[in-house]
Structure formats: C-alpha cells, structure tokens
Amino acid sequence: MTTLTVTGLNKTYTLRSGLQFSRLQAVKDVDLELSAGRTVALVGQSGSGKSTIAKILAQLEKPTSGTIMLDGAPIGTRGRALAHYRDHVQMVFQDPFASLNPFHTIGHHLERPLLLHGKATRATLRAKVCELLERVNLTPTDSFIERRPHELSGGQRQRVAIARALAPEPTVLIADEPVSMLDVSIRLGVLNLLARLQREENLAMLYITHDLATARHFSDEILVMYRGEVVERGPADQVILDPQAEFTKQLLVAAPEPGNNPRFLAEARRRGVPMPDHLAPAEETS
Ligand SMILES: Nc1ncnc2c1ncn2[C@@H]1O[C@H](COP(=O)(O)OP(=O)(O)O)[C@@H](O)[C@H]1O
Numbered sequence: 001m002t003t004l005t006v007t008g009l010n011k012t013y014t015l016r017s018g019l020q021f022s023r024l025q026a027v028k029d030v031d032l033e034l035s036a037g038r039t040v041a042l043v044g045q046s047g048s049g050k051s052t053i054a055k056i057l058a059q060l061e062k063p064t065s066g067t068i069m070l071d072g073a074p075i076g077t078r079g080r081a082l083a084h085y086r087d088h089v090q091m092v093f094q095d096p097f098a099s100l101n102p103f104h105t106i107g108h109h110l111e112r113p114l115l116l117h118g119k120a121t122r123a124t125l126r127a128k129v130c131e132l133l134e135r136v137n138l139t140p141t142d143s144f145i146e147r148r149p150h151e152l153s154g155g156q157r158q159r160v161a162i163a164r165a166l167a168p169e170p171t172v173l174i175a176d177e178p179v180s181m182l183d184v185s186i187r188l189g190v191l192n193l194l195a196r197l198q199r200e201e202n203l204a205m206l207y208i209t210h211d212l213a214t215a216r217h218f219s220d221e222i223l224v225m226y227r228g229e230v231v232e233r234g235p236a237d238q239v240i241l242d243p244q245a246e247f248t249k250q251l252l253v254a255a256p257e258p259g260n261n262p263r264f265l266a267e268a269r270r271r272g273v274p275m276p277d278h279l280a281p282a283e284e285t286s
C-alpha cells in the first residue's frame with residue numbers, strides 16, 4: 001500500500017524587481033498524506049500555493065524545507081532513486097495544450113514513457129499504446145496514434161496526458177486543476193474518468209481544484225489552502241457541511257455552484273456573511 005507523506009513543507013521564492021529583492025512564502029508548513037485508494041482534494045483560490053505543492057511532489061521544484069517520504073523512506077532526488085520515484089509519482093497538468101508537444105504524434109507521447117520506464121519492449125509497444133488509449137476511452141485507438149495534439153479537442157488532449165501519466169504504472173497521481181481549462185460541458189467526463197482510473201488502479205490521488213463541489217464529489221478528504229497555509233482539513237462531507245475556518249465559509253458562499261450546499265448558503269445569507277470580491281465565481285485560470 002503506497003503512501004506519500006509530506007511533513008512541514010515550505011517553499012519561499014525570492015522575487016527580484018530591479019535592485020530590490022523580496023521573499024514570498026508560497027507554501028507554509030504543509031503536512032499531507034496520500035495513500036492508496038484515497039483521493040485528497042487540495043482546494044484554494046488562485047495563488048494559494050496549490051501548484052507549488054504539486055510541482056514539489058512531482059520533483060519539478062525543490063522545497064525550501066520539509067520532508068517527503070514514499071512508503072516510509074525519504075525520497076530520492078537523483079539518479080536511480082529519482083527514476084524510481086518517477087515510476088511511482090506522476091502528474092497531470094492543468095493545460096493540455098502546453099503539456100503535449102505539438103510536433104509529436106499521440107503514439108510518440110505514449111511510447112516514450114513506456115520505453116523510458118521499462119513498461120514495454122519494441123515488440124509490445126504498439127499493443128501497450130493501444131491499451132493506454134483504450135483505458136482513457138480514446139477509441140478506435142488506431143485513429144489516434146498517428147494524430148498530433150492540435151488535431152484533438154481539449155478533452156481528448158487531456159485524456160492523452162492522463163494516459164501518458166499512467167504509462168509508468170504509477171501508484172500516486174497528482175492532478176493539478178485537470179479540467180479547469182476544458183469546456184464546461186466535458187469537465188465531468190474527464191473527472192469521472194480520473195475517478196474510475198483511481199479506483200481501478202487503487203491510486204493515491206491528489207486532486208487540486210478551486211471548485212468545492214467537485215472536491216466534495218471526487219475526494220475522501222479536503223484540505224483548504226489560503227495564502228500558502230492549510231487552514232482546514234477533514235473528511236470531504238464534514239468540511240463542506242460543517243466548515244470551521246472563516247476562509248472555507250467564504251469559499252462556500254462564493255462557490256460557482258450554489259447547489260453545493262443550499263443549507264449552508266441559506267444560513268450564510270441569513271447571517272449576512274460578506275462575499276469577498278477576490279473570490280470571483282467565474283474564475284477559471286490557475
Ligand atoms: N517560479 C516562481 N517564482 C516566483 N513566485 C512564484 C513562482 N511560482 C509561483 N509563485 C508564486 O507563489 C504563489 C503560489 O503560486 P501557485 O502555487 O501557482 O498557486 P495556485 O496554484 O494555488 O494558483 C503565487 O503568489 C505565485 O505568484
């Protein structure tokens with residue numbers, strides 16, 4: 001049973017403007033645990049540090065401090081140990097345009113990780129690619145292999161990105177706002193796909209979103225972030241139905257889907273809880 005444990009994670013960026021330097025603490029003392037078969041949602045407004053955590057977990061950024069353990073052992077950051085980590089921990093990014101190479105075919109995008117992670121040989125490659133495409137419902141598979149990213153819709157591209165993340169047969173999947181750049185009408189389909197794969201593969205999943213409604217629906221536990229800190233955490237239903245932190249309450253009031261929690265909203269209205277304008281409901285980017 002895979003577990004990824006993060007303790008006391010901090011990330012400070014040094015910003016330079018002209019001759020002036022300043023420091024920005026993007027992530028403050030975050031603890032979280034991802035375990036097999038469970039989905040944890042990381043929810044917060046834009047700029048709250050969600051992607052920074054995702055990038056640190058994917059080892060695309062180095063933390064300023066904190067420890068990350070995979071199955072009880074400190075993670076390797078170089079050489080074979082890093083390769084082992086990448087076998088286990090994979091990521092799906094927000095923007096399926098930016099994450100696929102426009103010059104390469106869909107087949108190439110899937111062949112590369114299969115070979116790199118030793119999950120296929122030249123002889124089994126084609127069958128393995130087809131199997132991945134089938135798992136993300138891109139069928140008939142032959143019609144996708146030779147195509148390039150621009151010949152696919154946004155939703156299809158994100159499915160390719162998901163298939164690519166599955167190629168190394170990871171045990172942990174980090175999905176950073178995987179549907180926020182997709183057309184509203186197809187978001188649920190992609191989220192349902194992620195949920196099915198998570199169940200089938202018994203994945204430990206981190207689902208990053210600014211949307212509390214899908215966080216509730218698709219996760220077991222919710223962590224609410226505000227300015228780099230986790231201000232509330234708990235079982236998904238509990239956080240939504242009985243929020244404790246002021247910021248969680250504000251998020252719920254500002255939630256784009258009022259159906260999220262009608263009882264809470266009615267109560268908030270009755271009590272005149274103010275809606276902060278930095279939580280513009282229509283926001284879709286990062
Ligand atoms: N490479 C970077 N250099 C400097 N500041 C950064 C960098 N990446 C992110 N930040 C800052 O860190 C904060 C958190 O960003 P991010 O993790 O992307 O938030 P979120 O994903 O929740 O929108 C923001 O204030 C952002 O501007």
Ligand SMILES: [Mg+2]
Nearest residue numbers: 050051052286
């Ligand atoms: Mg982000």
